[in-house]
Amino acid sequence: MRIGIPAESRAAEARVAGTPETVKKLVALNQTVLVQRGAGAGAFIPDDAYAHAGATLVNAGEVFDADMILKVRTPTTDELGHMKRGTVLVGMLDPYDADQVARIRAAGLPAFALELMPRTTRAQSMDVLSSQANIAGYKAVLLAASLYPRFMPTLMTAAGTVKAARVLILGAGVAGLQAIATAKRLGAVIEASDVRPAVKEQIESLGAKFLDVPFETDEEREAAKGSGGYARAMPASWLARQAALVHERAKQADIVITTALIPGRSAPTLIPAQTVAAMKPGSVLVDLAAGRGPDIDGRRGGNCPLTQADAVITCHGVRIAGHTNLPAMVATDASALYARNVLDFVKLILGSEGQLSIDTSDDIVAATLLGHDSSLQKTA
Template identity: 45%
Template sequence: MILGILKEPSPETRVSLHPEAVKALNAAGNKILIEKGAGEASFLSDEHFSEAGAELRSRAEVLKDAEMIFQINPLSSADHPQLGKGKILFGVYQPLVEKELMHTLAKTGVTLFSMDSIPRITRAQSMDVLSSMSTVSGYKAVLLAAAQLPRFFPMLMTAAGTIAPAKVLVIGAGVAGLQAIATAKRLGAVVEAFDTRPSVKEQVESLGGKFVEVPGAVEDKAAGGYAVEQSEEYKQKQSEMLEKSIVKSDVVITTALIPGKKAPVLITKPMLQKMKAGAVVVDLAAANGGNCEGAVNKETVIVEGVTIIGNSSLPATMPEDASKMYSKNVQNLLKLLLKEDQINLNFDDDIVKGTCITHDGNIVYEPLLK
């Protein structure tokens, strides 16, 4: 197969395939084309890719000649005329949000694999891009908060007196939340965590966090590890319980998302008014509307004396390792899809069926069809 790696649009700094993956795919008999400068923002030069066996080409040449095309962010409309039946596209497309784009791509005849739709099953863990990138986000969110907070994270005993440790609340104990808990604990903070799924309590406590439990949550095992919509009665109890933890916290990290829906607002302006002056909120759900009222995606704002960092793109702030992790996920998916250098689209396989969005001119992704 001929694989093509495209340069990401600014301000994205990651690259979809790392030289390590290129070397392995090339050794397996695949031809790799890469747009010139595709890895520069990830501190990976063209020479790194050339040494791994990739051929440097222009963007137009990659789009024209490659059978498989890799770009993390969705291709621009200017690239669409280069697509067509037989082309296979990989990226992060948010099919349940970008529905119109899915119909547009289906009309081109392209086969689209959206890496954010990898099923959350045991077999697919090594391909799970959302988990990999959430690991980066959870880690970096705490570092951003620590840089903005006008107080220390750890307890310090000095000649000038004892400094109490910072209090950190993590809302959402998925991959990002658990990494945030672990990082905040390593920095010496006192950590609490909340999640609507009681099953994650043990994981939170194993990392040294205290679990804030609100009885009565509905948990759906079929949701693939994600939170699900809760009743209005539960939401009211949740809000009251959360407010007690929020107002006493120095830092709040929010990660709560429900697939295909607007992020639930968990921190209201009245809560912000009661928080400590100088407190910091890092809203990792900002791109989906935000968990914190007043959060603005890709911006840092101050509301009621609280610094709110709205950033859903933290993996791009650590491009070298984030690219390596994303690339490994893609490489593992290709092990399933490529058999003796030929594409093998087995739609009876849960991973193929769950990740493929468009094929042969049609939308084939069941959640979108429903």
């Protein structure tokens, strides 16, 4: 079977879905791997490295003439037009965007959206959201440090003592926990909040203080358990109490990093405009939900409605960073981790002789297959 790895064409996307490491392993599985020339340029992977790993270097037109296409981002309309019907598509395909899913299905592509990977032990090595969120949390802190006009750690100098920055992290999933760990390494004083009480121990083990908002009803306790490893929307009563606490802590913070996302829904508002107005001049907000918040007058913010996607703005003296693709800013490692996730998934849909074998009785295969229904049975 021929597997194509094209260069990503979306703006500011520097990652690539295959690396020389994973190409070599695919070739060992009896696959012919086609890599578009320059596909790894954004991640500083030269074409020669792919060729040495056993790939065949091709141009943009030829790479889509394959039996399987490995992508980082969902294909553009032009890319879909170059794919033949029946080509298997694997990547992060925006499965909650109904229009994009419809375009993929209309193109006749059996497609696997890796964002739908179940949060199970068996699926951990294929969990692209976790691998990329880990990088986003790390980069968010470095970005905040670069925008913050003071030092992060406590410094004792001949000219006096500089106090450590106070960092507030909202959301303690993979990105939030990595942000805590990174901020701690830089010497900050950290507070963190999450709807799930189970993460309190993880937060505190990393050296941060957990901001506890007690639950008052059974509805609040049930929602806090999450679903499938992901956070769920919380009742309005709990959100109101959390908002009051966050408002007070944000007023004292030097850096706020928000990471709250709910699959298939708009990102919740955690830092409203009035909280930004109350924050200290020179403080920084890094919004990892930029571009995925509620629609306000045709523009989508993030966990803060003032956030502008792919921009850094200053509002009320607060710098608000709305980068929508932080992993692409760490493209070499992000590509390496993502490519390993993809490789482990591809192994699931290959038979013992390297042939395509889509088994929809497998929970991981079924969960990620877009539009999975009885019309697509096991293919050998």
